[in-house]
Amino acid sequence: MVSLAATFGRGAMTNHWRDxxxxxxxxxxxxxxxxxxPVGFRWLMRAKLDRGAKIIHADPRFTRTSAVADTYVRIxxxxxxxxxxxxxxxxxxxxxxxxxxVRWATNAGFVVKDGYAFQDGMFNGYDREQGVYNTKxxxxxxxxxxxxxxxxDHPRSVLNLLxxxxxxYDPDTVARITGIPREQFLQVARQVGEMGRxxxxxxxxxxxxxxxxxxxxxxxxxGAILQLLLGNMGRPGGGMNAERGHANxxxxxxxAISWDILPGYLRIPAPRQxxxxxxxxxxxxxxxxxxxxxxxxxxYRRYLVSLLKAWYGDAATKDNEFAFHYLPKPxxxxxxxxxxxxxxxxxxQGIMLSGMTATSIGPDSNQVLQALSNLKWLCVMDxxxxxxxxxxxxxxxxxxxxxxxxxxxxxxHWIEKDGSFTNSGRWVQWKDQVLPPEGEARHDHWILxxxxxxxxxxxxxxxxxxxxxxxxxxxxxANPRKPELDEIAQEINGRDLRTGKRLATFVDxxxxxxxSAGDWIYTGHYPEEGNLAKRRDxxxxxxxxxxxxxxxxxxxxxxxxxxxxxxxNRASADENGRPWDPSRPGIAWENGTWVGDVPDYPPTTGxxxxxxxxxxxxxxxVGRLFSNAVADGPFPEHYEPIESPIANPLHPEVSATPAAxxxxxxxxxxxxxxxxxxxxxxxxSYRLTExxxxxxxxxxxxxxxxxxxxxxxxxxxxxxxxxxTGDRVRVSSRRGKLEVRAVVTNRLGPxxxxxxxxxxxxxxxxWGFVGINTGQHWLANALTPFVGDASARTPEYKAFLVNIExx
Amino acid sequence: MDVSRRQFLSIxxxxxxxxSALGFDLTESVRIKQRLRIEGATLSHSLCPxxxxxxxxxxxxxxxxxxxxxxxxxxxxxxxxxxxGTLCPKGATSLQLAVSRRRVPHPLYRxxxxxxxxxxxxxxxxxxxxxxxxxxxxxxxxAQDADGxxxxxxxxxxxxxxxxxxxxxxxxxxxxxxxxxxxHLEQQARV
Numbered sequence: 001m002v003s004l005a006a007t008f009g010r011g012a013m014t015n016h017w018r019d020x021x022x023x024x025x026x027x028x029x030x031x032x033x034x035x036x037x038p039v040g041f042r043w044l045m046r047a048k049l050d051r052g053a054k055i056i057h058a059d060p061r062f063t064r065t066s067a068v069a070d071t072y073v074r075i076x077x078x079x080x081x082x083x084x085x086x087x088x089x090x091x092x093x094x095x096x097x098x099x100x101x102v103r104w105a106t107n108a109g110f111v112v113k114d115g116y117a118f119q120d121g122m123f124n125g126y127d128r129e130q131g132v133y134n135t136k137x138x139x140x141x142x143x144x145x146x147x148x149x150x151x152x153d154h155p156r157s158v159l160n161l162l163x164x165x166x167x168x169y170d171p172d173t174v175a176r177i178t179g180i181p182r183e184q185f186l187q188v189a190r191q192v193g194e195m196g197r198x199x200x201x202x203x204x205x206x207x208x209x210x211x212x213x214x215x216x217x218x219x220x221x222x223g224a225i226l227q228l229l230l231g232n233m234g235r236p237g238g239g240m241n242a243e244r245g246h247a248n249x250x251x252x253x254x255x256a257i258s259w260d261i262l263p264g265y266l267r268i269p270a271p272r273q274x275x276x277x278x279x280x281x282x283x284x285x286x287x288x289x290x291x292x293x294x295x296x297x298x299x300y301r302r303y304l305v306s307l308l309k310a311w312y313g314d315a316a317t318k319d320n321e322f323a324f325h326y327l328p329k330p331x332x333x334x335x336x337x338x339x340x341x342x343x344x345x346x347x348x349q350g351i352m353l354s355g356m357t358a359t360s361i362g363p364d365s366n367q368v369l370q371a372l373s374n375l376k377w378l379c380v381m382d383x384x385x386x387x388x389x390x391x392x393x394x395x396x397x398x399x400x401x402x403x404x405x406x407x408x409x410x411x412x413h414w415i416e417k418d419g420s421f422t423n424s425g426r427w428v429q430w431k432d433q434v435l436p437p438e439g440e441a442r443h444d445h446w447i448l449x450x451x452x453x454x455x456x457x458x459x460x461x462x463x464x465x466x467x468x469x470x471x472x473x474x475x476x477x478a479n480p481r482k483p484e485l486d487e488i489a490q491e492i493n494g495r496d497l498r499t500g501k502r503l504a505t506f507v508d509x510x511x512x513x514x515x516s517a518g519d520w521i522y523t524g525h526y527p528e529e530g531n532l533a534k535r536r537d538x539x540x541x542x543x544x545x546x547x548x549x550x551x552x553x554x555x556x557x558x559x560x561x562x563x564x565x566x567x568x569n570r571a572s573a574d575e576n577g578r579p580w581d582p583s584r585p586g587i588a589w590e591n592g593t594w595v596g597d598v599p600d601y602p603p604t605t606g607x608x609x610x611x612x613x614x615x616x617x618x619x620x621x622v623g624r625l626f627s628n629a630v631a632d633g634p635f636p637e638h639y640e641p642i643e644s645p646i647a648n649p650l651h652p653e654v655s656a657t658p659a660a661x662x663x664x665x666x667x668x669x670x671x672x673x674x675x676x677x678x679x680x681x682x683x684x685s686y687r688l689t690e691x692x693x694x695x696x697x698x699x700x701x702x703x704x705x706x707x708x709x710x711x712x713x714x715x716x717x718x719x720x721x722x723x724x725t726g727d728r729v730r731v732s733s734r735r736g737k738l739e740v741r742a743v744v745t746n747r748l749g750p751x752x753x754x755x756x757x758x759x760x761x762x763x764x765x766x767w768g769f770v771g772i773n774t775g776q777h778w779l780a781n782a783l784t785p786f787v788g789d790a791s792a793r794t795p796e797y798k799a800f801l802v803n804i805e806x807x
Numbered sequence: 808m809d810v811s812r813r814q815f816l817s818i819x820x821x822x823x824x825x826x827s828a829l830g831f832d833l834t835e836s837v838r839i840k841q842r843l844r845i846e847g848a849t850l851s852h853s854l855c856p857x858x859x860x861x862x863x864x865x866x867x868x869x870x871x872x873x874x875x876x877x878x879x880x881x882x883x884x885x886x887x888x889x890x891x892g893t894l895c896p897k898g899a900t901s902l903q904l905a906v907s908r909r910r911v912p913h914p915l916y917r918x919x920x921x922x923x924x925x926x927x928x929x930x931x932x933x934x935x936x937x938x939x940x941x942x943x944x945x946x947x948x949x950a951q952d953a954d955g956x957x958x959x960x961x962x963x964x965x966x967x968x969x970x971x972x973x974x975x976x977x978x979x980x981x982x983x984x985x986x987x988x989x990x991h992l993e994q995q996a997r998v
Contacts, residue, residue, distance in 0.1 A: 017860060018888050038895035040860035244859030249996050251974030256981050257966075257994040263978060268990075271956040311982055328960035330990035331952060336998050339965040339991045347963060348991070349943035354968025354980070361998050377939045381968070383910050392917060399922045405939070407932050408915040408924070414856040415866065415878070415905045419973020421854045423861025423889065428974070432851040434866040435876050435905065440913045440929065444968065445976040447933075452983045454937030455944075464941060465948035466959055466988070473986040488975035518978055536852070538886035546888075553888040690896055692857045693970075693995075698909045701900040772909070794997050 002791045003220035004240055006629035007228070009285070009296060009617025011265065012250065014239035014567040015203065016425025016559070018551040021046040022237025022584050025195050025202040028057045029080050029223065030209025030798075034064040035689040037207075037243050040424070041065070044205070047237075056188055058083055058180075059209065060684050060760045061712070062747040073188060076751050077684040077760060078213050078799035079178040081638040083185075084222035086174035089166040090189040091196060091229050098196045098231025101580070105571045105614050106228045106623045108159035109152035110288075111141045116156065116634075118165060121654030123633045132659055132790075138628035140288065148288045148620065158626040162225075165635045168650060176649050177638055179751030179758065196230045198580040201237040208245060209686075212797040214660040216789045218636035221627070225636070228623045234571030234600070234614065236550055236584045244424040246693070247414070251422030254560065255492070255519055259334035262327070263492075263519035266304055271329045276301065276321050285619035292621030293602065293612045302511040302520075309516035310491055313474030318513060326469035333661070335793045337363070337786060341663045343371035350377040354411065354444045359387035359394070360694045360768045362781025363795040364672065366736045369394060377405040381444050383413050384698045387768045387779070394769050395777045410441040417443050419485035420533045422560070426567075428525055429557040430533040446482050453481055486531070492518035493526035502528050505562065525558045532558040548596050550585070562598050568623075570601040570614035577607030632659035632790035641799035642787045643733075645676045646754045659790030673785060674734035679801035681717070683731070685763045685780050697771025709740040709776045712762030713804065714748040721806055728807045731761065733800060736782030738763070739807060761802060848879055855890075855898040856971050862890035862898055878906050940964060944987060965991035 005011035020026065020043040033041040045068065047053035057069035058080070066072040075083060091097050102108045116138060117124040125134040140148035141156075151157060171189070175182045195202035204227060210219040224233075224240050232238035244250050256263045266283070273279040285297035308322040316322040332338070340358065342348040344367065351358070351372075357380075359368055372378060372391045380389035389408040392399050414421075418433040437443070452470075459467035476491075477483035494503050494517025506523040509515045517523050525532050537545040537555035546553050552565040559565050566572070569586035573579045577589025587596040589607050601616060613621030626634045639657035640648045648655040664672050687693070690702040697703070711731055713723055723729060729742045751758045769777035784797050848867035855862040863884035871877045881902045885892035894901075914932040915924040947963025966984045969977045977994075984992055 037858050037860050039862050039890045039893050039898070040858075042891075042893065244996075246970035246995050247854065247856045247859055247861075248972055248974060248977070249859055249970060249994070252969035252972055252977035252994050253996045255974055255978040257969045257972075257977050257992055258996065259990060259992045262985075263981060271952050271954065271958045274956065311986070325957050325959060326986075328985060328988045328990050329956070329958040330960060331949075331958070331962075334965075334991040334993075336967070336993045339967070339993060342962075342965075342991070347947075348965060349947060349963040350939055351965045351967070354966070355971050356967045356969070356995065358967070376943065377936075379936055384907075385911060389915075393922070400920050403919040405919050406917040407936055408911055408917075409929075409932060410911040410913060413905050414971050414973070415853055415901075417973060417976075419975045421859075421861060422974055424859040425861070425889075427861055427889070429854055429861055429863065431853045431973075432866075434851045434853050434868060435878055438910055441910065442929070443976070444972060445979045448980055448983050450933055451937050451940060452986065454933060455941050455987065458937060458941045462941075464945045466950050469959070469986050469988065473982070483979065485973055485975040488979055492975065492978050518982070536886060538884075538888050539891055540886045551888065556888050692897055695904070695971075696897065698907060699900055699903045701903055702897065705896065792997060 002630065003217040004224060005265070006627045007221055007224040007624050008233065008568060008615060010567060012426055012567065013242045013424045014233065015236070015241055016427065016565055017043050019236055019566060020044055020203055020205070020241065021050060021551070022201065023047045023053050023203040024051070024200050024237065025191060026053055026055045027192070027202065027204045028055060028065055028069070029204065029206050030219065031205055031207035031243055032059065032063040032065045032686065033205060033243060034068065036245065036687055038689060040243065054191060056191065060748065061762050071188060073180050073184060074749060074751060076179045076753055076758060077682060078215070078641045079638065080210060080219045081215060081222045081636045082169060082174050082177040083180065084226050085166050085169035085636065085638060086171060086185060087189055087192050088222065088226050088229065089169040091193055091226070092163050092166065094193060096193040096196045097229040098198065100574065101231030101571070102229060103152065104575050106625050107620050108157065108625060109150045110158050110620065110626070111149040111151055111154045112156045112158060112161055112626060113139045113141050114156070116161065121637070121648065121651030122658065126658060133631060135628045135631060138634040146286065146288065147290055162625055162635060173649065176754050179753045195232060198231065201235050201581065201584065202230060202232050203238050203241055205241045205243065207243040209798055211794055213799060214642050214787055214789050214796045215632070215639050215657055216794045217630055217791040218632060221630060222636040225625050228625055231580065233623055234566065234568035234586060235580065236566060236572065236586050239566070242424065248421040250424060250426065251420065251428070254422060254521060259330060262307060264303055264307070264521045266300065266307065269327055269329045271331060276304065276324050279324070288619045289613060289621045291610070291613045292619055293616040294619050294621070295616040297619055302509045303517070305511045305513060306494060306509045306515050306517040306520065309497065309513055310494065310518040311474060312472055313476065315472035316513065322513060333793055337663055337788050337793060337795055340368050340371040341667060343374050344669070345667055346374055348375060350379070351375060352379045353388050354381040357386035357388040357694055359391050360779055360781060363784035363797060364735050364786040365779040365781040367786055369397065373402045373404060375404045377407070379407040379409065381409045381411040381447055383411055383441065384695070385770050387694070387770055390770055409447055410439070411444045411447065412437045412441045416441070417485065420489065426559050427557050428522070428533040428560060430531060449483060450481050489526050489531060492522050494518065494523045502526060504528070521561045524562055525560070532563070550596065552597055564598040564600055566597055568600050568615055569597050570599060573607070575607060575609060630791050632657045642785060642796060643673055643679070643801040645680065645682060645758050645801065646756070649754050657790055661788040661790065661793055663786045663788065672735050674801050676801060679733060679803045681759045681761050681802050681804060683761045683763055683783060683800055683802040684798045685765050685784065688764050688766065691764070691766040694766060694768060697766065697768065700772065703772045707773060709738070709767035709778050710743050710764065711738065711740055712745050712748055713742045714750060714759050715744050715746050716750050717759040718742065718744040721804065723806050730805045730807050731763065731783065731802050733783040733802045735785065738778040738780065738782065740778055761804060852884065855894065855901060856904065857897040860889060862894060863887035864898070864901065878902060940987070948988060959988055960990045961988035962990065964989055967993045970995035
């Protein structure tokens with residue numbers, strides 16, 4: 001999560017599920033936890049029932065989360081920057097921010113370099129040719145030692161720039177953009193404003209309703225800025241709580257199945273970085289305050305070298321830069337849409353999909369089908385047939401014309417193997433192998449190991465392009481063709497290579513090749529005494545297992561990093577180490593030691609005015625209200641979705657973000673965006689309770705509960721169009737269509753946006769041309785646009801234009 | 808004993824109810840079914856495979872007479888500080904994901920232009936795929952870019968996976984794919 005890393009130094013849910021019960025106010029945006037995370041939702045309900053917390057749900061659709069919320073706010077999809085921006089403005093205008101916290105724990109007083117500008121929707125430093133900003137221009141004024149100049153009253157202090165930036169987000173403007181009535185917005189703002197008091201705490205809960213936008217990173221960052229102003233980061237019951245949508249997205253992000261990172265959020269090297277030093281110069285954060293710990297920046301080299309030792313073993317030596325040049329260096333973005341863009345350009349030869357189906361996931365499924373048709377070969381590893389394994393015989397495809405060689409390899413289910421899942425709250429929990437593999441099914445990692453070793457055999461026999469990283473990769477497993485997940489967990493944890501002993505903490509990792517660790521943030525989960533992810537001291541004995549009474553349960557599984565349950569928890573106590581709210585302590589300095597959670601701070605370092613600052617992962621030592629780690633602006637700004645019914649009321653000439661990546665345009669392919677003239681309605685997609693993306697197409701009970709594809713149509717629009725529940729309708733975008741049944745509903749209603757009525761249509765994802773109900777071949781992502789967020793290149797699944805007709 | 812609609816569905820799908828249910832003693836069948844589930848079963852700990860709340864599961868298995876391990880039942884683990892024994896509709900039906908007649912039974916191969924799958928051996932599939940990977944790697948490998956930088960990347964092969972991988976599998980996948988020089992590497996987090 002680019003947004004959180006840009007703001008706090010790490011990109012993960014800051015608190016954990018059980019912790020949400022400590023909140024006084026819960027803002028839910030871009031999420032429907034009651035239906036998408038029903039069991040996690042119990043902790044929101046516990047907050048409400050046990051301590052009278054209020055839930056405010058801002059969502060385009062009145063969902064089951066809205067039904068139990070104290071306030072439901074109907075918001076136009078993709079306009080949360082304006083909503084949070086309005087709240088930021090309200091808090092600053094009425095001086096409701098947590099002043100001590102803001103001065104101590106944020107970069108409010110840092111002075112921004114002269115030249116920073118924001119005018120008519122554009123920040124300074126835009127390169128029109130490339131369509132990108134030079135983010136380096138968004139920097140602080142520095143002294144001779146490279147430390148930032150600090151002066152809260154300076155006209156270019158972050159706080160003053162923030163104030164000026166958000167002044168435009170007055171309640172009327174918020175209403176004009178979001179469709180939230182002015183009075184209702186003010187009612188929300190008054191409640192949020194109270195959360196800046198030290199004895200109050202608010203949490204923000206969000207999911208893909210914020211991330212899946214062309215401005216997704218900024219939508220989340222605006223919530224993070226609000227949380228910093230209110231002093232709610234690091235505190236039990238506070239934080240930015242991202243709900244991950246699949247069992248182990250968090251674990252597989254931590255271990256970097258992602259084009260841009262290496263395990264532990266180390267950046268993938270860039271071509272110009274000729275050696276480790278050059279890599280570190282551009283990757284590791286730089287200390288910008290004399291009291292910043294700059295923990296990540298200071299230790300980056302240790303983590304990289306230890307990773308290279310884990311991957312290349314004896315082949316990684318001081319003399320060869322620890323095999324740094326074995327790491328591939330991408331020329332350009334290589335994320336999800338880029339993969340299929342490359343295939344459309346004829347540059348991608350083969351794709352391996354393991355538990356992922358390209359076709360349904362989209363965006364722009366029809367274009368993805370074309371991309372798969374362009375491949376030489378495709379390998380699908382999955383327990384079930386998927387819309388990717390079967391793409392060549394999808395409705396409308398002519399197999400005779402498709403030259404792609406396709407392999408379908410039966411893989412095992414989660415229950416047929418052990419290993420750990422990391423949940424949204426960063427809890428690393430180990431599972432048993434419950435069943436042996438079914439029939440001929442094989443574990444994905446055994447398939448991949450076997451393929452790798454067969455490729456290695458071919459290089460040994462035939463030679464080929466740069467075989468070294470293939471031949472020299474360290475695979476120190478009892479059977480490298482069938483490695484045990486326990487062996488790999490130990491490798492991830494890391495060892496002292498001089499003694500062979502597993503390490504108990506990442507503090508012991510070295511940069512001279514004497515230690516190895518596959519992922520430094522997991523160092524300590526599997527020390528010499530055993531696999532701590534297996535620990536099960538849970539709620540059967542709260543007195544013993546939860547001594548703080550705060551629900552940390554430190555001996556239930558293990559939480560990265562260092563078994564810490566709440567990130568940035570140093571900020572839960574004031575400068576002197578006293579909890580802001582003694583009834584809800586995170587950590588406290590007592591008798592020369594931090595008690596409570598595992599401190600996110602040097603454990604033996606005391607508090608005080610000369611002590612290190614609280615956010616140890618940033619070079620500044622504080623949370624960033626202003627950040628240059630975001631591609632489309634140091635402050636979030638409201639931009640319209642790439643397809644929008646209106647021009648941006650703030651700056652109509654720069655309506656959508658100028659930094660969004662428009663793949664088709666860049667590749668010289670025809671534009672596939674529609675306009676409001678042809679596609680007058682806003683559509684948003686989402687998941688239903690019974691659905692887990694696409695795999696649940698194969699589960700009988702769940703198919704019984706949600707047997708057929710449908711779209712939700714607002715009642716007023718349905719009346720206009722003569723549509724009744726059960727009628728078949730055609731929903732079309734510039735890219736494709738669905739022909740499914742309509743469900744007429746008041747869950748979606750008309751919005752008054754910028755003086756006109758805007759309707760939103762709801763499109764559940766799930767159905768395709770495989771699964772139990774094979775008659776349901778409509779792909780929701782046939783409708784969604786091929787465009788990526790400026791920073792993360794996340795596709796836009798949540799706001800696009802469609803037309804609807806009764807068939 | 809009352810039989811809820813949910814239990815009724817469960818009984819129906821398990822085949823206890825049979826085709827003509829009228830007059831059948833449901834109460835007794837539920838009692839017998841539940842007793843049988845518990846008797847002699849092995850208890851293991853698992854986790855829900857769906858959303859990332861991370862609910863703990865207790866799975867009951869039993870060795871059948873033919874030596875096969877049968878998955879009898881899955882329920883929420885009451886000790887977990889996350890779910891305290893509860894499960895949602897997806898978690899509660901996770902047994903149907905684990906044990907399914909819809910699984911792909913053996914490797915399949917679809918030749919260019921073919922209209923049908925062909926059943927193949929693992930040996931055939933792995934051998935041919937390894938050759939494809941090497942050929943594509945060699946054909947699209949860039950050791951040095953136009954500026955003379957050492958980049959050692961394979962541009963023409965992509966890997967995406969991992970939403971239901973164990974973390975350790977995911978780590979190994981990253982390691983192996985980077986080892987091959989892949990730059991196009993992706994999973995569910997972004998989409």
